[in-house]
Amino acid sequence: MCSQISNGSKQNKPDPPAFLPFIIETMRANVLQHIVVWLMGGMMILGCVGCQKQEEVPAIPAEYRDWTITNDIALDYPIPGHEDNCRVIYINPTGEQVQPTEHQGRVVYDYPEGTIIVKEVYEGLEEPEEGEEPMSLTVMIKAPQHPQSRAGWLWIVTSSASGQQQIIERDFCVDCHANANESHPYADKNVSNEFRDYVYFPPR
Numbered sequence: 001m002c003s004q005i006s007n008g009s010k011q012n013k014p015d016p017p018a019f020l021p022f023i024i025e026t027m028r029a030n031v032l033q034h035i036v037v038w039l040m041g042g043m044m045i046l047g048c049v050g051c052q053k054q055e056e057v058p059a060i061p062a063e064y065r066d067w068t069i070t071n072d073i074a075l076d077y078p079i080p081g082h083e084d085n086c087r088v089i090y091i092n093p094t095g096e097q098v099q100p101t102e103h104q105g106r107v108v109y110d111y112p113e114g115t116i117i118v119k120e121v122y123e124g125l126e127e128p129e130e131g132e133e134p135m136s137l138t139v140m141i142k143a144p145q146h147p148q149s150r151a152g153w154l155w156i157v158t159s160s161a162s163g164q165q166q167i168i169e170r171d172f173c174v175d176c177h178a179n180a181n182e183s184h185p186y187a188d189k190n191v192s193n194e195f196r197d198y199v200y201f202p203p204r
Helices: 002-011 020-050 171-181
Strands: 086-091 101-103 106-108 116-122 136-142 153-159 165-167
Touching: 153 171
Parallel strands: none
Antiparallel strands: 086 116, 101 106, 116 136, 136 153, 153 165
């Protein structure tokens, strides 16, 4: 008897409404559409992140040779980073405004933001002849807020042949110039152990 009732119930079960498959298919289509929109939105966000504007290398003023030369001796001796090449160093008027202070009995330099120091590098240790152009420029720009600055400075190398400039983010430049902040074996040797803010030849 129970089996007969059960069979009868199955036979009398109503068919689903004719519009139900249409509703299900519509819902599936809407879900897929939203997924596609989300994926496209995510790809656009990632694309924007990858296409962020790169920081431009600051231009070196063409008139830098009108600035003050800081080295009062000929830099015609080998030195790490510049090897057997003569150097001439210029500093802009902003950098000349640096005012050394005294902290715990030690002279301290802190160059103002916007200081630019240009070092001309000539091929060979002979002093450059009149009209001779340097083979490269190495430049320090005091820009502590710049994302690529190291120890408050941008370290830039410019090729005279190609005109291309590059910000150096490796440790070599800043590590070498850290020696300027204490007594060292170069030039005046900083015998007074001044903190020179990574500059070997402060303006005098």
